[in-house]
Amino acid sequence: xxxxxxxxxxxxxxxxxxxxxxxxxxxxxxxxxxxxxxxxxxxxxxxxxxxxxxxxxxxxxxxxxxxxxxxxxxxxxxxxxxxxxxxxxxxxxxxxxxxxxxxxxxxxxxxxxxxxxxxxxxxxxxxxxxxxxxxxxxxxxxxxxxxxxxxxxxxxxxxx
Amino acid sequence: xxxxxxxxxxxxxxxxxxxxxxxxxxxxxxxxxxxxxxxxxxxxxxxxxxxxxxxxxxxxxxxxxxxxxxxxxxxxxxxxxxxxxxxxxxxxxxxxxxxxxxxxxxxxxxxxxxxxxxxxxxxxxxxxxxxxxxxxxxxxxxxxxxxxxxxxxxxxxxxxxxxxxxxxxxxxxxxxxxxxxxxxxxxxxxxxxxxxxxxxxxxxxxxxxxxxxxxxxxxxxxxxxxxxxxxxxxxxxxxxxxxxxxxxxxxxxxxxxxxxxxxxxxxxxxxxxxxxxxxxxxxxxxxxxxx
Ligand SMILES: Cc1cc2nc3c(=O)[nH]c(=O)nc-3n(C[C@H](O)[C@H](O)[C@H](O)COP(=O)(O)OP(=O)(O)OC[C@H]3O[C@@H](n4cnc5c(N)ncnc54)[C@H](O)[C@@H]3O)c2cc1C
Ligand code: FES
Ligand code: FES
Numbered sequence: 001x002x003x004x005x006x007x008x009x010x011x012x013x014x015x016x017x018x019x020x021x022x023x024x025x026x027x028x029x030x031x032x033x034x035x036x037x038x039x040x041x042x043x044x045x046x047x048x049x050x051x052x053x054x055x056x057x058x059x060x061x062x063x064x065x066x067x068x069x070x071x072x073x074x075x076x077x078x079x080x081x082x083x084x085x086x087x088x089x090x091x092x093x094x095x096x097x098x099x100x101x102x103x104x105x106x107x108x109x110x111x112x113x114x115x116x117x118x119x120x121x122x123x124x125x126x127x128x129x130x131x132x133x134x135x136x137x138x139x140x141x142x143x144x145x146x147x148x149x150x151x152x153x154x155x156x157x158x159x160x
Numbered sequence: 161x162x163x164x165x166x167x168x169x170x171x172x173x174x175x176x177x178x179x180x181x182x183x184x185x186x187x188x189x190x191x192x193x194x195x196x197x198x199x200x201x202x203x204x205x206x207x208x209x210x211x212x213x214x215x216x217x218x219x220x221x222x223x224x225x226x227x228x229x230x231x232x233x234x235x236x237x238x239x240x241x242x243x244x245x246x247x248x249x250x251x252x253x254x255x256x257x258x259x260x261x262x263x264x265x266x267x268x269x270x271x272x273x274x275x276x277x278x279x280x281x282x283x284x285x286x287x288x289x290x291x292x293x294x295x296x297x298x299x300x301x302x303x304x305x306x307x308x309x310x311x312x313x314x315x316x317x318x319x320x321x322x323x324x325x326x327x328x329x330x331x332x333x334x335x336x337x338x339x340x341x342x343x344x345x346x347x348x349x350x351x352x353x354x355x356x357x358x359x360x361x362x363x364x365x366x367x368x369x370x371x372x373x374x375x376x377x378x379x380x381x382x383x384x385x386x387x388x389x390x391x392x393x394x395x396x397x398x399x400x401x402x403x404x405x406x407x408x409x410x411x412x413x414x415x416x417x418x419x420x421x422x423x424x425x426x427x428x429x430x431x432x433x434x435x436x437x438x439x440x441x442x443x444x445x446x447x448x449x450x451x
Contacts, residue, residue, distance in 0.1 A: 060266055062198075
């Protein structure tokens with residue numbers, strides 16, 4: 001099967017890679033680029049752990065082939081904090097409000113919330129729950145995640 | 161790696177894509193949003209030898225309204241785009257109402273209208289909306305195109321009238337007559353899951369609020385979307401009184417054929433269909449009168 005050479009921008013950095021077409025975007029990010037912050041839970045679109053931003057919009061990276069991202073921009077959870085020890089305000093809010101326990105679902109949840117809060121700077125609790133309906137968490141019971149999202153929204157001046 | 165190996169091409173024009181499907185025939189699968197195809201490839205339930213990716217064909221991504229009121233939607237238009245489109249909200253409120261029930265925002269960001277219609281899942285929302293709005297789909301192959309009515313498009317479980325070398329290119333939705341009300345509702349275990357039962361109603365009334373035409377279309381009630389034409393015909397000449405709506409809801413039971421699965425029994429799905437029928441009809445009548 002023929003390989004393809006793609007040029008892809010991940011967290012602001014453009015790189016060229018030669019890959020098999022069947023390589024999932026999630027596996028490309030984790031294995032080729034070593035960006036293991038993108039988690040894989042179900043690998044069939046149900047859990048949301050693998051959510052990344054594709055040209056700014058949240059998508060399931062387990063339901064795309066890396067070859068399809070040729071020429072596009074991807075943002076993973078590693079792109080959130082400007083530097084080590086300098087959390088993104090959304091991450092900061094999760095830390096303060098105990099929005100995670102094991103953290104497996106957290107990267108997908110952060111990348112779902114980032115564009116959601118940019119579009120809905122003052123969401124209601126119900127809107128936050130609806131926005132998170134595609135992300136499964138097996139630990140928290142969601143309450144602290146919702147609290148964290150609302151805390152982040154209250155500080156929405158953070159920009160991106 | 162999860163999926164089996166395949167060759168991949170990403171044509172940048174419809175003409176190129178049509179040539180590719182003609183050349184590769186049953187070896188090739190079309191890749192739209194991938195939200196149904198990639199899961200089955202990850203399970204290796206589907207192992208296409210070649211993928212023809214339609215995502216780099218901008219000419220299949222559009223929403224237009226014509227002078228005569230017809231809405232035309234390119235097959236590669238994302239579900240999320242439609243959900244936010246002002247023309248869809250204003251002129252096809254039934255489609256607008258149904259879209260948020262499909263999965264989750266992350267899935268609608270990739271999933272396309274054409275992909276959902278072609279996939280022909282009897283539990284999906286969009287095929288039901290196509291039938292309820294009396295829409296048609298355009299199928300193109302190299303050297304030809306044809307139009308197929310929604311009601312003729314679905315032939316069996318996950319099966320359509322589309323031939324292997326055809327690409328679904330456009331969806332056409334005619335304007336609704338004056339004094340027409342629409343409504344859609346469904347019941348799912350969790351928000352975003354495929355629904356256990358769901359129904360779309362389209363009701364037209366005259367000046368005296370008497371029904372002159374009606375359509376009722378069900379999801380997850382058989383092998384294809386089910387249009388309960390005989391039950392809907394009972395509405396003609398009637399007003400929205402409770403007895404009539406209940407009788408219609410009973411009559412639909414003759415036309416729907418839900419089956420028991422791990423999510424619910426056939427009996428429970430029938431019960432839901434009955435309750436939801438009365439609900440959507442009340443809403444559709446009210447909207448028709450207030451139109
Ligand atoms: C977790 C999850 C939950 C979901 N929940 C729902 C739900 O509640 N309701 C619902 O309706 N859907 C649901 N879906 C499915 C989703 O809506 C898909 O987007 C849709 O069914 C398929 O559209 P697609 O563009 O992704 O098509 P693809 O997955 O790319 O393609 C699906 C099939 O259609 C064929 N095809 C695609 N485009 C064309 C074309 N233009 N011409 C001819 N053939 C074509 C493909 O070859 C393939 O066989 C869910 C999906 C997931 C992963
Ligand atoms: S790993 Fe992608 S949705 Fe679960
Ligand atoms: S914190 Fe463990 S899955 Fe969400």
